[in-house]
Amino acid sequence: xxxxxxxxxxxxRAGVSKIQNLHLALDDKKFQKIFxxxxxxxxxxxxxxxxxxxxxxxxxxxxxxxxxxxxxSLKRLTKVGVLIKINFxxxxxxxxxGEHTSLIRSCLHS
Numbered sequence: 620x621x622x623x624x625x626x627x628x629x630x631x632r633a634g635v636s637k638i639q640n641l642h643l644a645l646d647d648k649k650f651q652k653i654f655x656x657x658x659x660x661x662x663x664x665x666x667x668x669x670x671x672x673x674x675x676x677x678x679x680x681x682x683x684x685x686x687x688x689x690x691x692s693l694k695r696l697t698k699v700g701v702l703i704k705i706n707f708x709x710x711x712x713x714x715x716x717g718e719h720t721s722l723i724r725s726c727l728h729s
Contacts, residue, residue, distance in 0.1 A: 649699075653719065656699045657726045660692050664701070664715065664723050672705060672712035 657664060666681055667673060673681075679689055693713060696702040701719050705712045715723060 653699050653701060654722070654726075656695055656701055657719070657723055660696055661727060663689075663692055663696070665727055667702070667713065667715050668720075668723060668727065672707075672714045674710050674712055678713070 662682060663678065663684075666678065675686075675689060675693070678684070678693075679686065682689075684692070693702060693704075697704055697713075700716055701723070702713050703716050705714060
């Protein structure tokens with residue numbers, strides 16, 4: 620009778636293993652997105668690692684980015700969780716998410 624059962628019924632750990640593998644694959648995909656975003660925006664992250672929080676106006680002044688380029692970069696970095704946008708009075712300030720500080724530093728020094 621046990622030979623006719625699917626893997627998950629005959630081996631309860633098989634389902635758990637599949638879920639864990641899926642979770643690891645999702646984590647790897649998320650990490651890859653974060654790593655790619657960091658390596659594509661090193662100049663912006665280098666500035667923010669030394670001087671934060673900063674507004675869009677301050678970042679544009681220091682880096683010379685166009686408004687569109689800067690907003691696209693900030694949006695992407697915020698979406699993957701590398702940057703955090705803070706609303707303070709009428710200003711929008713950006714800071715680096717502390718969870719990614721060591722990864723950012725290792726990318727900047729390589």
